[in-house]
Amino acid sequence: MLSLQVSVCIICKAAIDIHSPDICVSCQNALATIPNPCPRCGLSLPQGVMAEKCGNCRTMNWRVERCVALCCYDRTVSLLVQKFKYAAGLTEGYHLSQLLARKITHAYHPTELPQAIIPVPLHWRRSIERGFNQSNEIARVLSHRLNITYAPRLAKRLRATSPQAQLNIQARRRNVKGAFVCRAPLPHKIAIVDDVVTTGSTISALANCLANGGAQHIHLWCLGRRDAV
Ligand SMILES: [Zn+2]
Ligand SMILES: [Zn+2]
Structure with a gap:
Protein backbone atom coordinates (compact mmCIF):
# COMPACT_ATOMS: atom_id res chain seq x y z
CA MET A 1 0.00 0.00 0.00
CA LEU A 31 15.14 33.99 3.08
CA ALA A 32 16.07 37.63 2.62
CA THR A 33 18.71 38.10 -0.03
CA ILE A 34 21.06 41.02 0.24
CA PRO A 35 20.05 43.81 -2.15
CA ASN A 36 22.80 44.79 -4.59
CA PRO A 37 25.67 43.14 -2.69
CA CYS A 38 29.26 44.35 -3.01
CA PRO A 39 30.97 41.52 -4.95
CA ARG A 40 33.96 41.49 -2.60
CA CYS A 41 32.43 41.72 0.87
CA GLY A 42 28.73 41.00 0.39
CA LEU A 43 27.37 44.12 2.10
CA SER A 44 24.75 46.15 0.26
CA LEU A 45 25.92 48.83 -2.11
CA PRO A 46 23.63 51.86 -2.44
CA GLN A 47 20.72 51.21 -4.79
CA GLY A 48 21.69 51.54 -8.44
CA VAL A 49 25.44 51.66 -7.72
CA MET A 50 27.62 49.14 -9.56
CA ALA A 51 31.11 48.93 -8.09
CA GLU A 52 33.92 46.41 -7.82
CA LYS A 53 34.32 47.19 -4.15
CA CYS A 54 32.57 49.30 -1.53
CA GLY A 55 33.90 51.88 0.92
CA ASN A 56 34.00 49.24 3.61
CA CYS A 57 36.35 47.02 1.53
CA ARG A 58 38.62 49.98 0.88
CA THR A 59 38.94 51.10 4.48
CA MET A 60 39.52 47.56 5.72
CA ASN A 61 42.11 46.66 3.09
CA TRP A 62 39.89 43.64 2.46
CA ARG A 63 41.83 40.82 0.78
CA VAL A 64 38.78 38.73 -0.12
CA GLU A 65 37.98 39.14 -3.80
CA ARG A 66 34.59 37.48 -3.94
CA CYS A 67 31.82 36.85 -1.43
CA VAL A 68 28.76 34.61 -1.67
CA ALA A 69 26.38 34.86 1.28
CA LEU A 70 23.25 32.72 1.41
CA CYS A 71 21.19 35.55 2.82
CA CYS A 72 20.94 38.64 4.88
CA TYR A 73 21.22 37.76 8.57
CA ASP A 74 17.62 38.50 9.55
CA ARG A 75 15.56 37.12 12.42
CA THR A 76 14.60 33.85 10.72
CA VAL A 77 18.16 32.98 9.81
CA SER A 78 19.41 34.20 13.16
CA LEU A 79 17.12 31.74 14.99
CA LEU A 80 18.25 28.85 12.78
CA VAL A 81 21.93 29.71 13.15
CA GLN A 82 21.62 30.13 16.93
CA LYS A 83 20.05 26.69 17.12
CA PHE A 84 22.77 25.27 14.89
CA LYS A 85 25.60 26.88 16.81
CA TYR A 86 24.59 26.74 20.43
CA ALA A 87 22.22 23.78 20.55
CA ALA A 88 24.11 21.59 18.06
CA GLY A 89 21.17 21.86 15.65
CA LEU A 90 23.01 19.99 12.92
CA THR A 91 19.84 19.57 10.84
CA GLU A 92 19.46 23.34 10.60
CA GLY A 93 23.14 23.73 9.72
CA TYR A 94 22.98 20.98 7.14
CA HIS A 95 20.00 22.39 5.28
CA LEU A 96 21.26 25.96 5.28
CA SER A 97 24.60 24.66 3.97
CA GLN A 98 22.82 22.79 1.18
CA LEU A 99 21.09 26.00 0.14
CA LEU A 100 24.41 27.84 0.22
CA ALA A 101 25.97 25.12 -1.98
CA ARG A 102 23.20 25.61 -4.50
CA LYS A 103 23.74 29.36 -4.52
CA ILE A 104 27.50 28.91 -5.06
CA THR A 105 26.83 26.47 -7.92
CA HIS A 106 24.72 29.13 -9.62
CA ALA A 107 27.25 31.89 -8.94
CA TYR A 108 30.35 30.16 -10.36
CA HIS A 109 31.42 28.56 -13.57
CA PRO A 110 32.79 25.14 -12.47
CA THR A 111 36.30 26.04 -13.65
CA GLU A 112 36.32 29.15 -11.42
CA LEU A 113 35.75 27.30 -8.16
CA PRO A 114 38.50 27.47 -5.50
CA GLN A 115 40.73 24.44 -4.94
CA ALA A 116 40.27 24.24 -1.19
CA ILE A 117 37.79 25.18 1.51
CA ILE A 118 39.07 26.44 4.84
CA PRO A 119 36.55 26.81 7.67
CA VAL A 120 37.28 29.67 10.07
CA PRO A 121 39.17 27.85 12.83
CA LEU A 122 37.98 27.98 16.41
CA HIS A 123 40.54 27.86 19.17
CA TRP A 124 40.72 24.28 20.46
CA ARG A 125 39.41 25.35 23.85
CA ARG A 126 36.23 26.81 22.34
CA SER A 127 35.78 23.74 20.12
CA ILE A 128 35.81 21.57 23.20
CA GLU A 129 33.33 23.86 25.01
CA ARG A 130 30.90 23.85 22.09
CA GLY A 131 31.55 20.28 21.03
CA PHE A 132 32.01 21.21 17.38
CA ASN A 133 33.00 24.01 15.05
CA GLN A 134 29.97 25.19 13.08
CA SER A 135 32.17 26.40 10.21
CA ASN A 136 33.60 22.89 9.81
CA GLU A 137 30.10 21.48 9.47
CA ILE A 138 29.18 23.99 6.75
CA ALA A 139 32.52 23.48 4.97
CA ARG A 140 32.08 19.70 4.92
CA VAL A 141 28.71 19.97 3.21
CA LEU A 142 30.08 22.44 0.66
CA SER A 143 33.15 20.29 0.03
CA HIS A 144 30.97 17.26 -0.64
CA ARG A 145 28.42 19.07 -2.81
CA LEU A 146 30.95 21.12 -4.82
CA ASN A 147 33.69 18.50 -4.94
CA ILE A 148 36.35 20.78 -3.46
CA THR A 149 39.02 19.71 -0.98
CA TYR A 150 38.07 20.30 2.66
CA ALA A 151 41.22 21.68 4.25
CA PRO A 152 40.65 22.59 7.91
CA ARG A 153 44.28 21.99 8.83
CA LEU A 154 45.69 24.69 6.55
CA ALA A 155 44.86 27.37 9.12
CA LYS A 156 44.92 27.37 12.88
CA ARG A 157 43.81 29.82 15.54
CA LEU A 158 46.70 30.56 17.87
CA ARG A 159 44.89 32.45 20.55
CA ALA A 160 41.51 32.09 22.18
CA THR A 161 40.14 35.52 21.34
CA SER A 162 37.30 37.20 23.25
CA PRO A 163 33.86 36.71 21.69
CA GLN A 164 33.62 39.35 18.96
CA ALA A 165 29.95 40.13 19.59
CA GLN A 166 30.78 42.12 22.71
CA LEU A 167 33.37 44.37 21.05
CA ASN A 168 33.24 47.45 18.85
CA ILE A 169 34.86 47.46 15.40
CA GLN A 170 38.28 48.75 16.50
CA ALA A 171 38.41 46.31 19.39
CA ARG A 172 37.37 43.46 17.09
CA ARG A 173 40.26 44.19 14.74
CA ARG A 174 42.76 44.33 17.61
CA ASN A 175 41.27 41.19 19.11
CA VAL A 176 41.90 39.03 16.01
CA LYS A 177 45.09 40.63 14.67
CA GLY A 178 47.71 37.90 14.38
CA ALA A 179 45.29 35.32 15.78
CA PHE A 180 45.82 32.89 12.90
CA VAL A 181 48.69 30.93 11.45
CA CYS A 182 48.58 29.00 8.18
CA ARG A 183 50.46 26.08 6.77
CA ALA A 184 52.35 26.55 3.49
CA PRO A 185 52.26 25.69 0.65
CA LEU A 186 48.73 26.97 0.25
CA PRO A 187 46.54 26.36 -2.79
CA HIS A 188 46.30 29.19 -5.31
CA LYS A 189 42.60 29.83 -4.76
CA ILE A 190 40.91 29.28 -1.42
CA ALA A 191 37.38 29.74 -0.07
CA ILE A 192 37.01 30.71 3.57
CA VAL A 193 33.78 29.42 5.13
CA ASP A 194 31.99 30.96 8.09
CA ASP A 195 28.47 30.91 9.53
CA VAL A 196 27.76 34.62 10.00
CA VAL A 197 29.96 37.53 8.99
CA THR A 198 29.33 40.95 10.54
CA THR A 199 32.24 43.42 10.69
CA GLY A 200 34.46 41.01 8.79
CA SER A 201 37.38 41.54 11.20
CA THR A 202 37.90 37.82 11.78
CA ILE A 203 37.68 37.06 8.06
CA SER A 204 40.05 39.91 7.27
CA ALA A 205 42.65 38.63 9.76
CA LEU A 206 42.41 35.09 8.35
CA ALA A 207 42.51 36.36 4.73
CA ASN A 208 45.62 38.43 5.49
CA CYS A 209 47.27 35.37 6.97
CA LEU A 210 46.40 33.25 3.90
CA ALA A 211 47.52 35.98 1.48
CA ASN A 212 50.82 36.33 3.34
CA GLY A 213 51.14 32.54 3.15
CA GLY A 214 50.93 32.67 -0.65
CA ALA A 215 47.22 32.27 -1.53
CA GLN A 216 46.54 34.38 -4.61
CA HIS A 217 42.74 34.41 -4.63
CA ILE A 218 40.62 34.32 -1.50
CA HIS A 219 36.85 33.95 -1.57
CA LEU A 220 34.34 34.01 1.27
CA TRP A 221 31.24 31.83 1.56
CA CYS A 222 28.88 32.30 4.50
CA LEU A 223 25.31 31.63 5.58
CA GLY A 224 24.52 35.12 6.85
CA ARG A 225 25.99 38.53 6.15
CA ARG A 226 25.07 41.76 7.82
CA ASP A 227 26.59 45.06 8.67
CA ALA A 228 27.80 45.63 12.23
CA VAL A 229 25.01 46.95 14.45
ZN1 LIG B 1 8.54 26.51 5.53
ZN1 LIG C 1 32.58 45.63 -0.09
Missing part, protein backbone atom coordinates in the same frame (compact mmCIF):
# COMPACT_ATOMS: atom_id res chain seq x y z
CA LEU A 2 1.28 3.46 -0.88
CA SER A 3 1.39 5.94 1.96
CA LEU A 4 2.36 9.58 1.72
CA GLN A 5 5.42 10.16 3.85
CA VAL A 6 5.64 13.65 5.23
CA SER A 7 8.20 15.65 7.10
CA VAL A 8 7.96 19.22 8.44
CA CYS A 9 9.67 22.40 7.31
CA ILE A 10 12.24 23.37 9.95
CA ILE A 11 11.17 27.02 9.69
CA CYS A 12 7.37 27.17 9.34
CA LYS A 13 6.57 23.57 10.43
CA ALA A 14 4.34 23.05 7.39
CA ALA A 15 4.08 19.45 6.20
CA ILE A 16 6.33 18.70 3.25
CA ASP A 17 7.19 15.61 1.25
CA ILE A 18 9.84 13.56 3.02
CA HIS A 19 11.99 13.56 -0.12
CA SER A 20 12.15 17.36 -0.43
CA PRO A 21 14.65 19.55 1.47
CA ASP A 22 13.69 20.24 5.09
CA ILE A 23 13.08 23.90 4.34
CA CYS A 24 9.92 24.33 2.25
CA VAL A 25 9.99 26.23 -1.02
CA SER A 26 8.13 29.27 0.33
CA CYS A 27 10.54 29.54 3.29
CA GLN A 28 13.50 29.16 0.94
CA ASN A 29 12.11 32.00 -1.16
CA ALA A 30 11.50 34.09 1.95
